[in-house]
Amino acid sequence: MSFAVQALTRSLNVFHLAGSACNNCDIEILDALTPRYDLERFGIVLVGSIRHADVLLLSGVFNKKSAIRLQHLYEQAPKPVVVVAIGACACAGCMFRESYNWYGKISDYIPIDAYVPGCPPKPEAMIAAVAKLIAKLRGS
Amino acid sequence: MGKRTIIPIGPYHALQEEPEFFKLYVEGETVVGLDIELGYNHRGIEKLSESKTYEQTVFLVERICGICSTSHPIACVQAVEDAGGVEVPERALYIRSLIGELERVHSHMLWLGLAGHFLGFNTVWMWVWRYREELLNIMELVTGNRNHYAMMKPGGVRRDIKDEDIPTIRKTLDGLHGPLELFRDAVSDDPIIHARLKGVGVLTPEQIVDYGALGPTARASGVDIDVRRDHPHAAYGLVDWNVVTATHGDVFDKAVVRIGEMFESMKIIEQCLAKLKSSPGPVDSNPKEIPPGEGIGHYEAPRGEVFHYIRSDGSNRPARHKVRAPSFMNVLTDREAVLGATVADATIILAAVDPCYCCTERMAARDVATGERVLTSRELIRLSQAKTEQLKKELGAEGPRLNLEAM
């Protein structure tokens, strides 16, 4: 296991980026941090700046305005960074894929490492995704 | 006059979950101006709605906003029912109000928690959200999902509330009274909360009226409006409850109003649960056709009145669907509330109206140089025709052409 991967998977600093989400995925992400699910006990914290991020959580569809910002932010993230698409919107566009303002599949412009489907996915699903990701990164 | 500095907040920042861009103009510590830039969240819901059937539209408007994900559907189905003259069974009305009020409690708790978070009072956030989970449990029990309940449909509700679930709901709600009282006392007793919130972000009744602000934002300034009482819908005319108002218009009073409303909501929920026993029957009148016509629907969402307009041309989809969400009006009051405040207070003031940008995003294209609207509805039709023409050419298809001049 390389040093970078080891450092990355110890205590995940998460940056959460809502595209044109309906807010629900975002609230469920915050929910995962509050006492019932309490992700913070695993050292997972939300950070305020992309420059501190190990994990980039995307929620919502990205429209023509926000998709450009997403690409900028992705470029600014320290690599390696793990990108997780949360919710049907980020995975596939949900009901908004026929909209005139849909920019297209996210994976067409930035690489995505994990998909968590659901509208919104339950916090349990997000926790499962994180656990699987860590296991995969560590190669176990 | 001191030196003017701009503090950019956003569009992706730790303050609020949704993307929006604030430009705070400050002189020293004092905020002297505010610019809000939106547009990161526009998904074209009104246009999408025209391609969905009436039943599907409800699922679409539910996804306008995840927090008031039952307010938009209620307003939308009421607009459809108004257009089609559809009767709704009484039991369905009670279920609508019940779900709506459960949502209000969870939304206000969510705000209270986030307000604590913005004040740097994370204990409040964690505690309140812990109890909010109990409400989500009820939602999961009744509707099958923690959020996005998919309960509304034109003509009634999609699922009944089973008699055997009612004791569990009652028990959970009874357990919530204690925590709600705790939060009420915590807010009214804590000297730090008083110091941080009293006299901060004041909106006068005149400003509320000028900006057309709605919901708890208006009620905290003493403007007594609430569509649940003023234009009774669902079961609000059939149960006993009060509109909560306050007088100072500061952030503290906004918290007081929201907490007061939670207690009123609990009262409504109790009564609806009791009435469910005494009004058995169908929960859906299954309308088959919506004749040509227009309809409006409103609902008092946790943030204020949401308004839906539907025009039917007799087909199974809306010919026009217009949505107005309360945050659209409320967010603009930020400018009045934040002027003269300190930077440290700006975060809570900007959050005090409980802004919801996913509801708010509208589109109008303007020429930057002249400020004129460049894309009127006619031009949009023309653009879409041009695109259709181009597609037709590419696909080699032929078809009738709409005559725009005749419209």
Ligand code: SF4
């Ligand atoms: S996936 Fe569903 S819950 Fe999540 S942002 Fe999209 S519409 Fe909202």
